[in-house]
Amino acid sequence: MKAAERPSQSSWMKKTRVRSHAFIIEPAIRKKYADVLKTTRNTVNPDQMAVTVKGIRETRNGEVLVEMGASVEARNMFSEALTAAVWQDGQVRQLVLQDSLDVRDLDDATDEQEVRKALEKLPGLVNVGEFKINLSKPSRWSTRVAFIDCYEINAKKLDVLGHIRIGWVSCKISRRFVVTRCYRCHGFGHIAVSCKEKDRSKSCLKCGKKGHMSPSCKEEPHCYLCEERLGSNSRSDHIPGSFRCLVYKEHCGINQ
Template sequence: MNGKINILLSAFETQRHVTRETKGLGTAVTEVQKPSKKAPQKAQVPKVQVPNAQAPKPSNGEEKAPRPNESKPGSYASVAKNASTGAEWTKVKPTRLCKKPEALIVKKTGEASYAEMLRKLRSDPSLSELGSHVRKIRRTQKGVLLLEVEGKASESVPKFKSDLEAALNDLASVRTGAQRIALSCSGLDEATTADELHSCMVAQFQGLQINPEDIRGLRRMRDGTQIASVLLNANVAIPVLKQGTLIVGWSRCRFTQDVRPTRCYRCLGYGHRSATCKDTDRADCCLRCAARWTETTRRVALRARPTERP
């Protein structure tokens, strides 16, 4: 009991905000717990040293040097600099676009199945050259047939398209295409239109195949400039990103790859699409807060934004 009282009194000595009544109460408890002359005295418990108490300085006036492990770091930057001394730093570069194979996309318009159309194409002797250059045959996410053509035969893709259309007649429609990616063109002035951006891209990029409808999402930024989203073939986008800049009017604009995570609009999650989603269906929920839409929230949203539907 005496040892605990000593610890309590030592704590009072180091505390700044302790009233006199509290200190007097501790002293009174100590006086009560003192042993009488008749009772055998117990061994005195040594006074506990408080860690916050400052150690006495040496008598010769010299201060004790701090130990190496007790020195505090100045900042996180200094710690990182000391830890990376002698180490080699490598600069992180953006992901490099690789050339994608050209493809022929076959979408059926009749009652014949894709297996029957493939048997017909294989038996046609005029398509033997196409068969020697086909790299892979697979289905797309929309369920249409896709024939990947080798890179060395990319110049013959228009000829292969016309041969497929002649062989299939009215059974299916054929179009060319490869993987398409989105590029962001930033730094456009307020007077720039989508048609002006399209004409400048065609004039400054030689051999660029782009349609006016491929330029979408022209929107205004806070600083008064505009940014546009341009959808291009992956093979066409490589030289555009390599050049990097475009002069539109009096402005020098910059092209960057628009990288967005894959999102499922069924469960509102990331990393997969709705075709392969097995999670909870949240299609009637808000994309931002995932709150389920009700008739009241729909009316409020329509009243606030009459041109947009929730």
């Protein structure tokens, strides 16, 4: 996705279901889902490896999908056991969970390669070359945001780190939060069909005024959500649903 098309924190978003680690077993030619499933169940004992199997089902392609919960070490043991069990009857591959991060406060001169090189210098990350990195357009303050998609294990480490030095700047890095947003009132935590709040469906998402929409808005940002929820003395000089929005942070469970 190009930088100009990348959804911002204020985009319409839906909660995703809790994801599990999973393995795919692809049956060999002339082998069926039932055959492979029977072989693995008769050969592999998850309890011996402290693996909890959350579900087993057949994919559209006739593969065996095994969802599980376990430590990294246990998953590796389970993978080896599955591979040994199916042997010539199929192939085993692990589905690696992906996650997303935002890197903020980049200066206008920063490019993708500079972000990647900064990540490569950090210890403990895996497969940095496979990170997907996109940069936003410069803001009116001549700063950029880098949007990163990577393995979940890397995202957790970077989120704990909190900051990363890119160029001259110590940039804030954090995992992207996903929250349901209502297009009727522009609020969070519900959808339009159950909305009982003020109808803002014809109002600008950026400033809250009627007569235009956010792509053509020339007004200053005004967070009517913070103003209504926290009072007129609260800071409202930001776009509703941006990372400066306290109402958005409240629904994400972020400490103020």
